[in-house]
Amino acid sequence: xxxxxxxxxxxxxxxxKKLTVTCSQNMNHEYMSWYRQDPGLGLRQIYxxxxxxxxxxxxxxxxxxxxxKEKRNFPLILESPSPNQTSLYFxxxxxxxxxxxxxxxxxxxxxx
Amino acid sequence: xxxxxxxxxxxxVPEGAIASLNCTxxxxxxxxxxxxxxxxxxSPELIMxxxxxxxKEDGRFTAQLNxxxxxxxxxxxxxxxxDSATYLxxxxxxxxxxxxxxxxxxxxxx
Numbered sequence: 687x688x689x690x691x692x693x694x695x696x697x698x699x700x701x702x703k704k705l706t707v708t709c710s711q712n713m714n715h716e717y718m719s720w721y722r723q724d725p726g727l728g729l730r731q732i733y734x735x736x737x738x739x740x741x742x743x744x745x746x747x748x749x750x751x752x753x754x755k756e757k758r759n760f761p762l763i764l765e766s767p768s769p770n771q772t773s774l775y776f777x778x779x780x781x782x783x784x785x786x787x788x789x790x791x792x793x794x795x796x797x798x
Numbered sequence: 799x800x801x802x803x804x805x806x807x808x809x810x811v812p813e814g815a816i817a818s819l820n821c822t823x824x825x826x827x828x829x830x831x832x833x834x835x836x837x838x839x840x841s842p843e844l845i846m847x848x849x850x851x852x853x854k855e856d857g858r859f860t861a862q863l864n865x866x867x868x869x870x871x872x873x874x875x876x877x878x879x880x881d882s883a884t885y886l887x888x889x890x891x892x893x894x895x896x897x898x899x900x901x902x903x904x905x906x907x908x
Binding site: 717719721726727728729730731734736742744745776784785786787789790791792 | 830840841886897
């Protein structure tokens with residue numbers, strides 16, 4: 687089954703404690719993205735990747751890091767989380783920039 | 799700042815009616831346009847994509863694009879209670895960036 691998986695699905699942490707949210711896709715897609723979704727603001731792109739070792743900033747990259755060492759994986763790293771990073775995070779993959787994006791199930795992060 | 803604007807709603811329509819959802823975008827060089835449906839607590843899923851001016855129909859859904867007016871719409875015919883969800887307009891602004899609108903909540907009354 688074609689899918690995008692994310693882990694963990696729910697996470698409560700404290701300010702400053704480094705965390706990683708994993709994302710993996712099994713569709714051999716080259717393009718992957720991370721979004722955060724906040725009420726009234728919709729989905730905002732954090733980072734995207736066009737291929738292995740190729741990443742670029744989206745609209746809200748501050749406080750986040752990503753890496754793309756394998757085609758299927760695109761982890762999101764918060765090195766020093768802050769309460770304003772409390773949000774719902776989605777990973778997505780697509781065959782190309784003009785194609786449908788497939789979204790993971792989401793990770794609800796709370797930073798205390 | 800490139801923007802995609804949608805009316806937040808809620809848009810309430812009776813079962814069987816046509817629901818009309820609208821979206822405007824600010825970047826004239828935008829090339830591809832998408833409508834995603836998101837049920838509460840779930841991830842977005844694609845309903846329609848459209849790339850050229852005019853109408854595109856798929857079952858009960860019709861997407862309309864007018865690049866001159868920078869306007870995209872989604873019509874849902876014979877609306878069903880199962881269509882109740884938030885509908886997200888998404889615009890690819892060139893390269894690999896996609897901008898989403900904040901979404902319109904649709905409520906279909908049985």
